[in-house]
Amino acid sequence: MDVAVQIIASGLTLGAMYAVSTVGLALVYGALNMLNMSHGALLALGGYVCFYAMTTLGLPAVLGMALAMAVCAAAGALIYHLAARPMLRAGNFETRIFIATIGIAVVIENAILRLFGPQPVAQPLKLPGAAILDGVHVPYQNMFILAVAVVMMGGVAFLLNRTKTGRAIRATAQNRDAAQLMGIRVGRVYAQVLAISGALAAVAGILVSSLSGLLPNMGGDPMLKAFVICVVAGLGNVYGAVAAAVALGILESVIQYLLGVQYSFAILLLIVIAVLIWKPSGLFGKQQVVRL
């Protein structure tokens, strides 16, 4: 029983972090058909901005997070205006933007490396202590991660379903031409989606680094997992991505408990391959259709 609580607690924490980073990726793919390979670099950027704000600037944690979200949102909007927008007019957008965002990731990661150096640093945003549930230690930090993730997911759901901006995003994702004929300025929607995705990446980066520390290339692993989760859920499906993230988080911690850490990623990939053989367009995906 104690073990089960422990596994669920750590699995939910993992799933929560995966969900925040995956939703950003899924939103952008759903709206623009753009696989943003610089998403991982934005995670790192967010983590470092929070670190810088809390240490060098001496700001409180809340402001550190807010600043990180603002900087990454601006970076996302900048990626739209400098890379995506000029490429949208030319053909073969999906391949071009895929390659371009790999380049952007290199630029961001090297800028971080230049500014903060290659040595790992600790994320100052940390809650010490732990709650004792049924005789099991559950660190406050894990609860904090879960709470932040729930707030973020709630925020995204509210935005998509209850606001005019969200309606415009969903309309653009479901049919770009029709959205334009309704009077939606799709260029602005695209910039907004990348900004939202950037802000989510910042939060994900802060959460991940609060457990494992900051490194310029720290975004690589969560980005890879976010991509895997997106594929399992069906690319571009936001709600499916959240469900798949939580499921894979719990699965990962079960495998880690039963077999050890070294097997978790390999088995995760095996399961992904099995899912894709069974359902090639993902668990919640529809054939060749990308929608929010």
Add this chain to the structure above:
Amino acid sequence: MTPLLDIAGLSSGYGHQVVIRELSLQVEEGRLVALIGPNGHGKSTLLRTLSGLVRCRGGSIGFAGQPIDRLRPDEIVKAGVVHIPQGDLLFPEMTVLENLRMGAYLLRDGGEEAKRLAEVFGLLPKLEERYDQTASTLSGGERRMVGIGRGLMAGGRLMMFDEPSLGLAPIVIDQIYAVLEKLRQAGRTILVVEENAMRIAEMADEMHLLDNGEFAWSGSGEAFLSHPEIMATYLGG
């Protein structure tokens, strides 16, 4: 009187392909103007160029006295040009009601939106029955009605219909034409692209036959009906 829509020397196309060549057309307020002609000769491209989805290559488009040929699609909608596209282009994961409300996206007045929704439900009662159904699960005829209802929600001084009867059962075509007739009687300005030339000729004030990117024949609906040789020459009987 200056026409509501004034197209002069318009050229348009995709990539290297020129689909429309120096086309001129005026649509006066309150008229129903029909564009007919064989498939693939630029009728849809003309509408897509007017609504800004396709950039024009040359010439000019004036609407209500203002040039609109350099505007973005959302600005053209704002100016009052509503395009009900071919193939419906619904938002598949939204319900009927959500789709209709998207038509009123630019409207800031909730009362006006409710009024228009009541009008649409009055014209197309089927939509009220199906209001909570997801668009992708509708039949072809119902989808067409949603597309038209969504366009009506947008209002607009000029309504452009692209093939409103294409691929529908005769009974649904009758319903769609009844809506067009009511809009015409209400004095709305309508530009309609139609494959079914005989049918639209019965209500059109003006007809233009588009062949190979140019107008091959223009005249009234009655004139078209009394010249069956036009039909035989261009539309294969």
